[in-house]
Amino acid sequence: MTSAIVLGGSRGIGKAISDSLKSLNFDVFAASKKDIDTSNLESVKKFLDNHNEVDILVLNTGGPEAKEFFNVTEGDWEKYHNQLFLGFCLVLQKIKINREGYVFLISSSVIKEPNPKLIISSAYRAAFSEVFKILSKDYAKKNISCINIAPGPINTDRTKELIENVDKFKKTLPMGRLGEPEEIGDFVKSIIQNKIKYLSGVTINFDGANSNYIF
Amino acid sequence: MTSAIVLGGSRGIGKAISDSLKSLNFDVFAASKKDIDTSNLESVKKFLDNHNEVDILVLNTGGPEAKEFFNVTEGDWEKYHNQLFLGFCLVLQKIKINREGYVFLISSSVIKEPNPKLIISSAYRAAFSEVFKILSKDYAKKNISCINIAPGPINTDRTKELIENVDKFKKTLPMGRLGEPEEIGDFVKSIIQNKIKYLSGVTINFDGANSNYIF
Amino acid sequence: MTSAIVLGGSRGIGKAISDSLKSLNFDVFAASKKDIDTSNLESVKKFLDNHNEVDILVLNTGGPEAKEFFNVTEGDWEKYHNQLFLGFCLVLQKIKINREGYVFLISSSVIKEPNPKLIISSAYRAAFSEVFKILSKDYAKKNISCINIAPGPINTDRTKELIENVDKFKKTLPMGRLGEPEEIGDFVKSIIQNKIKYLSGVTINFDGANSNYIF
Amino acid sequence: MTSAIVLGGSRGIGKAISDSLKSLNFDVFAASKKDIDTSNLESVKKFLDNHNEVDILVLNTGGPEAKEFFNVTEGDWEKYHNQLFLGFCLVLQKIKINREGYVFLISSSVIKEPNPKLIISSAYRAAFSEVFKILSKDYAKKNISCINIAPGPINTDRTKELIENVDKFKKTLPMGRLGEPEEIGDFVKSIIQNKIKYLSGVTINFDGANSNYIF
Numbered sequence: 009m010t011s012a013i014v015l016g017g018s019r020g021i022g023k024a025i026s027d028s029l030k031s032l033n034f035d036v037f038a039a040s041k042k043d044i045d046t047s048n049l050e051s052v053k054k055f056l057d058n059h060n061e062v063d064i065l066v067l068n069t070g071g072p073e074a075k076e077f078f079n080v081t082e083g084d085w086e087k088y089h090n091q092l093f094l095g096f097c098l099v100l101q102k103i104k105i106n107r108e109g110y111v112f113l114i115s116s117s118v119i120k121e122p123n124p125k126l127i128i129s130s131a132y133r134a135a136f137s138e139v140f141k142i143l144s145k146d147y148a149k150k151n152i153s154c155i156n157i158a159p160g161p162i163n164t165d166r167t168k169e170l171i172e173n174v175d176k177f178k179k180t181l182p183m184g185r186l187g188e189p190e191e192i193g194d195f196v197k198s199i200i201q202n203k204i205k206y207l208s209g210v211t212i213n214f215d216g217a218n219s220n221y222i223f
Numbered sequence: 224m225t226s227a228i229v230l231g232g233s234r235g236i237g238k239a240i241s242d243s244l245k246s247l248n249f250d251v252f253a254a255s256k257k258d259i260d261t262s263n264l265e266s267v268k269k270f271l272d273n274h275n276e277v278d279i280l281v282l283n284t285g286g287p288e289a290k291e292f293f294n295v296t297e298g299d300w301e302k303y304h305n306q307l308f309l310g311f312c313l314v315l316q317k318i319k320i321n322r323e324g325y326v327f328l329i330s331s332s333v334i335k336e337p338n339p340k341l342i343i344s345s346a347y348r349a350a351f352s353e354v355f356k357i358l359s360k361d362y363a364k365k366n367i368s369c370i371n372i373a374p375g376p377i378n379t380d381r382t383k384e385l386i387e388n389v390d391k392f393k394k395t396l397p398m399g400r401l402g403e404p405e406e407i408g409d410f411v412k413s414i415i416q417n418k419i420k421y422l423s424g425v426t427i428n429f430d431g432a433n434s435n436y437i438f
Numbered sequence: 439m440t441s442a443i444v445l446g447g448s449r450g451i452g453k454a455i456s457d458s459l460k461s462l463n464f465d466v467f468a469a470s471k472k473d474i475d476t477s478n479l480e481s482v483k484k485f486l487d488n489h490n491e492v493d494i495l496v497l498n499t500g501g502p503e504a505k506e507f508f509n510v511t512e513g514d515w516e517k518y519h520n521q522l523f524l525g526f527c528l529v530l531q532k533i534k535i536n537r538e539g540y541v542f543l544i545s546s547s548v549i550k551e552p553n554p555k556l557i558i559s560s561a562y563r564a565a566f567s568e569v570f571k572i573l574s575k576d577y578a579k580k581n582i583s584c585i586n587i588a589p590g591p592i593n594t595d596r597t598k599e600l601i602e603n604v605d606k607f608k609k610t611l612p613m614g615r616l617g618e619p620e621e622i623g624d625f626v627k628s629i630i631q632n633k634i635k636y637l638s639g640v641t642i643n644f645d646g647a648n649s650n651y652i653f
Numbered sequence: 654m655t656s657a658i659v660l661g662g663s664r665g666i667g668k669a670i671s672d673s674l675k676s677l678n679f680d681v682f683a684a685s686k687k688d689i690d691t692s693n694l695e696s697v698k699k700f701l702d703n704h705n706e707v708d709i710l711v712l713n714t715g716g717p718e719a720k721e722f723f724n725v726t727e728g729d730w731e732k733y734h735n736q737l738f739l740g741f742c743l744v745l746q747k748i749k750i751n752r753e754g755y756v757f758l759i760s761s762s763v764i765k766e767p768n769p770k771l772i773i774s775s776a777y778r779a780a781f782s783e784v785f786k787i788l789s790k791d792y793a794k795k796n797i798s799c800i801n802i803a804p805g806p807i808n809t810d811r812t813k814e815l816i817e818n819v820d821k822f823k824k825t826l827p828m829g830r831l832g833e834p835e836e837i838g839d840f841v842k843s844i845i846q847n848k849i850k851y852l853s854g855v856t857i858n859f860d861g862a863n864s865n866y867i868f
Contacts, residue, residue: 077788138764208397638827647789
């Protein structure tokens, strides 16, 4: 039976991915913050004691609250360095991804078009995207596909926290709406279900035509 | 019944996409070079006389033979300007994509990492990718998704023409193999089948972790 | 004596570069549209009959008037294909750049962040940037540096044509002002004057921190 | 008198920049590791007690030894997180850059084309490039220019440590040679000397046409 671990699997995009993988009758561990808190390296290590092998891994975590550069404290940097970068590195150093498997990273559109209010997220998610790109070539030898999904504005609790007037904001978007977490869940599912393997080492904007950069 | 037109639909990646859309019981027109030759604007216009509306459009065409810059003639530039750029522009100016539809562009990984032997293709496919990106924001208003797939080394007749020793070449690739056209066909199908709409305005490398650029 | 040819050298950015090179006591040919009109291939060829060798070449030309996609005619595409792309290709195929020389391309920030009103420019300037990148590796063998400068909003007649209310527009810019053509002229001069050669194969945004893309 | 601080100013690229700024008769503080060790936050804070205002700041530091992902320890990540990222953030949070000033970041070509042996550097230098891009818009209000220089293979002690056979390596480079630190020093000097201000928010590859990515 195919096994999957979805970090941050109890809410938002992570939950949507978990649910869509469950619909394939996979053995899905939808990890909540209680199971593994990537901002706490002890929690990460404890989690890895009990989970050391998997077919499908989804690296996903919430982002920090909005904070501009001059208000970010040393403690903030260190906490989110763990949460958005180092925790994921430890996971990939320890967990064995089985042959023919998949690793998905849920990053953010801010890695390409950084956002002053999301400066922590812009920085550390970009950093981990570098690691992920490098590793994709290694994993390729075992036919493991690494796919970085970079969501734009998605209809999650987090977006509602970050955006003051969501209804007004929607009207500024090319599709006039936020993306739904289920669209990302379905996208992940459809790749796995169709055994699409040559899609690897790629960053996929998932933003309803909102970004402006050519690629 | 959902209608689809696949340009360059009789061979290689285009055929694989046509076949996968047919498996969804769509009304698929797999256009061959006889139906529409995008290097010939008269042929394009004639085709558009008979096809002026569609749900799903796949812009796809073969590339020029390998030629280094100093050997490219004025005639070559003009022919492939039509084939890889202007023909597609005329198509998009004339054909109506129905609401909730899809436009796929099959470009190439050379748009991001240009290749001296494929200089014509690098140039004009990049040019059309700019047009496509711009239009994605317009099409978004009608909930039409525009997806640019940039294939790397795929197992097609063309690759066999371009690469001298395919077996040796394969060993240099991260996955140790070429991609199969069917993987792209399945990918396109899975997006449509799952009604994934928020994936738009995006360029998706499809290259088995072969590219080196971070995004 | 060092020789230089500046296409589009009679106005705007081209003139500023010509003037700055003249201040180095170079033999500068500031070509006006009368000397060479890159939209007219016959004019290009005639020019090349009389100019077949140079130390420093600046590829620069005005852009088309603002036009959205659905209003662009076949004639527009073909004219600007010549002006922004093919004319430059012919020049580089024919003219000999001397060892230790420089080729500058003045493109535009729209190659990275395409603009619907400047769709023609976005497309063909990106196409030529691909050619230029490829050639930079060839030219490197003769220690010729190729530098693509991608200006953002610069204080030229053209900007005044394109922007309705320049004073209002300025306030939206990070520096609260347009760039001056002389800044680009000085930049080009300073690179040459200091014999900076390892700067090659690069695209340099010159936009006063206006672009949003990370690179 | 114009003041400048160059971090990592006692060797390699940093020294070359210091020397070139000294040639302009600026008051240059070429900080060595003894003055400020960005991997040690206490050292950073102490430095900032004595340097809280400057006209020109150059953020520069050596990189970590080559190490592949699975050999990087938690201690390595944390050390270089400080050295390549957090130390620089603290500096920018505390030091006042005077109006009309400059901030240069010396990053690396690996931020765009990440390198498995330089995975730590690829990650954290990319992270800081995000921060730097965001801040460039803020600094622009005071007419401070932020320029990210991303060197490729430069003739420094570090390159000799990283590359086994430098002579063999050189032959693989488009220019057949490494870049010289003095070329970067001269480049920085020429920008400042010519008061080029509209060049800001930009990442400039400085790699002798070695990179393959289009931009």
